[in-house]
Amino acid sequence: xxxxxxxxxxxxxxxxxxxxxxxxxxxAAALRDEVPVGAVVVAGERVVGxxxxxxxxxxxxxxxxxxxxxxxxxxxxxxxxxxxxxxxxTLEPCAMCVTTCRQARIGLVVWGAPDPKAGAxxxxxxxxxxxRLGPALAHRGGLEAEPARRLxxxxxxxxx
Amino acid sequence: xxxxxxxxxxxxxxxxxxxxxxxxxxxAAALRDEVPVGAVVVAGERVVGxxxxxxxxxxxxxxxxxxxxxxxxxxxxxxxxxxxxxxxxTLEPCAMCVTTCRQARIGLVVWGAPDPKAGAxxxxxxxxxxxRLGPALAHRGGLEAEPARRLxxxxxxxxx
Numbered sequence: 432x433x434x435x436x437x438x439x440x441x442x443x444x445x446x447x448x449x450x451x452x453x454x455x456x457x458x459a460a461a462l463r464d465e466v467p468v469g470a471v472v473v474a475g476e477r478v479v480g481x482x483x484x485x486x487x488x489x490x491x492x493x494x495x496x497x498x499x500x501x502x503x504x505x506x507x508x509x510x511x512x513x514x515x516x517x518x519x520x521t522l523e524p525c526a527m528c529v530t531t532c533r534q535a536r537i538g539l540v541v542w543g544a545p546d547p548k549a550g551a552x553x554x555x556x557x558x559x560x561x562x563r564l565g566p567a568l569a570h571r572g573g574l575e576a577e578p579a580r581r582l583x584x585x586x587x588x589x590x591x
Numbered sequence: 592x593x594x595x596x597x598x599x600x601x602x603x604x605x606x607x608x609x610x611x612x613x614x615x616x617x618x619a620a621a622l623r624d625e626v627p628v629g630a631v632v633v634a635g636e637r638v639v640g641x642x643x644x645x646x647x648x649x650x651x652x653x654x655x656x657x658x659x660x661x662x663x664x665x666x667x668x669x670x671x672x673x674x675x676x677x678x679x680x681t682l683e684p685c686a687m688c689v690t691t692c693r694q695a696r697i698g699l700v701v702w703g704a705p706d707p708k709a710g711a712x713x714x715x716x717x718x719x720x721x722x723r724l725g726p727a728l729a730h731r732g733g734l735e736a737e738p739a740r741r742l743x744x745x746x747x748x749x750x751x
Contacts, residue, residue, distance in 0.1 A: 491662050492671040492695035493653060502651050511652040526724055527694045530687040535652035549724075556723050563716050564686055564709075 435553040436545060436573035446541055449473050449519045450575045456483040457521045457582050463488060467582045470496035470520040472504035480504030497528035501535050512536045521579035523550035523572060529558045533568050540570040543579035595713040596705060596733035606701055609633050609679045610735045616643040617681045617742050627742045630656035630680040632664035640664030657688035661695050672696045681739035683710035683732060689718045693728050700730040703739035
């Protein structure tokens with residue numbers, strides 16, 4: 432187990448409710464034949480951005496669920512700085528998504544399954560903690576890791 | 592001088608022509624009161640994406656010139672993979688932009704002025720060369736560094 436994966440009792444009911452929404456976005460992405468990852472941005476108790484992966488559909492290299500949810504939230508709040516916000520995402524974010532969270536000054540990232548191939552919160556690289564990029568990006572991993580992992584596994588099994 | 596800054600004779604007429612377009616995008620960004628950085632994506636000899644920074648205007652944390660130009664190019668070509676393309680950008684890209692270039696499989700980045708505060712091609716961190724993120728992102732720095740730097744300097748001088 433990765434040191435970034437936390438035990439389940441760390442998370443509260445709010446965390447579980449928002450991660451359930453992120454999982455629903457991931458399931459919707461699978462139905463669109465996109466790699467099933469979903470993300471939700473929350474300000475206080477309010478959902479201000481939510482998205483699933485749409486990279487193929489939009490032909491947009493930046494269209495991971497996290498970046499689309501951040502863009503939606505920033506547009507909704509009228510500010511590219513999302514300092515008070517939390518991002519929930521079903522998979523450990525990649526380097527692009529972690530650095531976009533840092534650009535957006537996201538307060539906290541809560542993620543689900545670890546990504547041993549591209550995770551940038553400790554699995555492959557630790558760009559969340561990289562001190563030369565400014566204040567560290569706070570994050571907690573491992574919430575609903577199992578359903579998030581199963582979604583990805585069955586998506587890639589069908590593609591083979 | 593950074594080791595990533597190359598002497599002027601490394602670059603050819605095509606490089607200079609495309610960097611001039613990127614500088615024009617940076618100037619246009621300054622007129623919109625955005626941090627003046629411009630970028631152009633080229634496939635062969637054809638410009639397939641071009642943009643200036645629009646982060647404030649769009650309230651979009653990802654709306655650096657590079658990401659907007661990559662998104663435009665990918666939409667134009669109908670593919671999020673831009674393997675054969677070159678990105679010209681007036682300033683050394685930040686961590687978000689370098690990792691987005693890597694996601695887009697950009698073939699080469701040619702950049703202008705070094706960024707001692709946030710450059711991710713060697714000035715602050717080297718995410719272009721980070722081997723754990725897959726094949727390195729090829730890049731050459733220092734083309735038209737002076738006009739690119741002057742644009743930024745006069746923009747920030749006016750703001751003080």
